[in-house]
Amino acid sequence: xxxxxxxxxxxxxRRLTRRVIDAFPDDKLFTFSxxxxxxxxxxxxxxxxxxxPMVQGIVTDKWDxxxxxxxxxxxxxxxxxxxxxxxxxxxxxxxxxERFHQTFNAFGQYKGKAYDLLLYVIDNEIHxxxxxxxxxxxxxxxxxxxxxxx
Amino acid sequence: xxxxxxxxxxxxxRRLTRRVIDAFPDDKLFTFSxxxxxxxxxxxxxxxxxxxPMVQGIVTDKWDxxxxxxxxxxxxxxxxxxxxxxxxxxxxxxxxxERFHQTFNAFGQYKGKAYDLLLYVIDNEIHxxxxxxxxxxxxxxxxxxxxxxx
Numbered sequence: 044x045x046x047x048x049x050x051x052x053x054x055x056x057r058r059l060t061r062r063v064i065d066a067f068p069d070d071k072l073f074t075f076s077x078x079x080x081x082x083x084x085x086x087x088x089x090x091x092x093x094x095x096p097m098v099q100g101i102v103t104d105k106w107d108x109x110x111x112x113x114x115x116x117x118x119x120x121x122x123x124x125x126x127x128x129x130x131x132x133x134x135x136x137x138x139x140x141e142r143f144h145q146t147f148n149a150f151g152q153y154k155g156k157a158y159d160l161l162l163y164v165i166d167n168e169i170h171x172x173x174x175x176x177x178x179x180x181x182x183x184x185x186x187x188x189x190x191x192x193x
Numbered sequence: 194x195x196x197x198x199x200x201x202x203x204x205x206x207r208r209l210t211r212r213v214i215d216a217f218p219d220d221k222l223f224t225f226s227x228x229x230x231x232x233x234x235x236x237x238x239x240x241x242x243x244x245x246p247m248v249q250g251i252v253t254d255k256w257d258x259x260x261x262x263x264x265x266x267x268x269x270x271x272x273x274x275x276x277x278x279x280x281x282x283x284x285x286x287x288x289x290x291e292r293f294h295q296t297f298n299a300f301g302q303y304k305g306k307a308y309d310l311l312l313y314v315i316d317n318e319i320h321x322x323x324x325x326x327x328x329x330x331x332x333x334x335x336x337x338x339x340x341x342x343x
Contacts, residue, residue, distance in 0.1 A: 044194060044308055052312065077227060078330025158194055162202065163340075169316055170339060173323025180228025189320060190313075 046143065049158075050135045053165050054128065055192030060090065060168055061124050062187040063175045064117065073114040075178055083178055084120060086171040088112065091123055093164045095130040097149060101157045102137045106150040196293065199308075200285045203315050204278065205342030210240065210318055211274050212337040213325045214267065223264040225328055233328055234270060236321040238262065241273055243314045245280040247299060251307045252287045256300040 044052075064072070064087050073084035081089075092110025100106045111123075143158045153160060179186045194202075214222070214237050223234035231239075242260025250256045261273075293308040303310060329336045 052309075056316070077327050078332075080327065080330050159202075166206070166319055167339070169319040170323040170326070173320040174327050176320075177227050177230065177324050177327040180230050182228075189317070 046135065046138065046140060049161070050132070053161075054131070056165060056168060056172075057094075057124070057128060057131075059187060059189070059192055060087070060172050061121065063172055063179070064120060064124065066179055066184055066186060067117065067175075068182075068184075069117045071178075071182060072117050072120070075182060077178060077181060080174065083171075083175040084114065084117075085112070086175065087120060087124070090164075090168045090171065091127055093167065095127045095134065097160060097164050098131050098134040098138075100149055101142060101147060101160070102134050104147065108150045196285065196288065196290060199311070200282070203311075204281070206315060206318060206322075207244075207274070207278060207281075209337060209339070209342055210237070210322050211271065213322055213329070214270060214274065216329055216334055216336060217267065217325075218332070218334075219267045221328075221332060222267050222270070225332060227328060227331060230324065233321075233325040234264065234267075235262070236325065237270060237274070240314075240318045240321065241277055243317065245277045245284065247310060247314050248281050248284040248288075250299055251292060251297060251310070252284050254297065258300045 064083070067075075067083055071082075073082050076082045088110050092108055096106070096108055138157075143161075144156055146154065146156050147160060148154045149160050153163070155163070176186045176189075214233070217225075217233055221232075223232050226232045238260050242258055246256070246258055288307075293311075294306055296304065296306050297310060298304045299310050303313070305313070326336045326339075
């Protein structure tokens with residue numbers, strides 16, 4: 044799998060996650076949850092806090108994990124999502140192919156090869172997004188189809 | 194990422210999914226759900242129906258998607274899971290590296306490169322397992338940690 048194909052795969056997942064965020068009513072995004080878990084807005088903020096910062100770290104070996112924990116309007120969250128999309132695309136093109144196999148200590152605590160660290164971020168997004176699907180179903184809202192990534 | 198690393202990554206996920214199955218009380222595995230979704234036992238059966246059959250298809254270009262839809266005891270499901278683990282390991286070693294980039298029409302309906310088809314199976318497992326986490330939390334059960342894959 045080429046770096047370009049991996050980016051395309053991830054951005055396909057991110058397009059789907061964006062649709063899941065957008066499927067929540069604004070007044071449920073940071074208030075509704077099940078099983079005492081975090082609401083989907085908080086999960087999406089976690090994704091944002093890991094995504095572009097992880098790629099930036101792989102490019103620069105500087106690690107800055109700052110994520111907003113505050114409730115915010117859906118439109119503001121979607122704007123941050125779109126900003127991250129652009130950042131990821133721009134940073135990705137600065138990663139030399141061999142760097143994907145270099146070992147980093149991400150955020151000073153997660154040691155692994157760059158491609159494994161990126162896989163963790165993507166897998167974490169899929170994991171939490173699946174939880175968002177349950178929230179949407181419990182709210183009586185049909186989630187976007189899982190296979191649609193365009 | 195080498196085929197061996199990809200297999201290891203997937204089997205790590207499958208070990209975690211096995212722990213999630215095992216975390217369900219036997220009487221909840223096929224009965225409990227949220228939002229009118231399928232119970233976790235059915236989701237696990239879907240994973241089993243896709244996993245080894247997909248790898249077998251990539252090895253043989255024969256596609257056999259048979260998955261049990263019947264309720265079964267947790268131990269029986271875990272035995273099937275372990276059988277699939279062995280099948281996947283044995284079949285994987287029969288995939289020549291270049292075959293991961295070959296295009297297949299999986300199960301007569303899903304057209305894609307082998308590595309993309311396999312990624313879909315893994316992503317689908319993570320997605321549905323995330324839903325299982327919500328079920329467990331709603332049942333008052335602490336799910337196994339997401340980052341533990343040994």
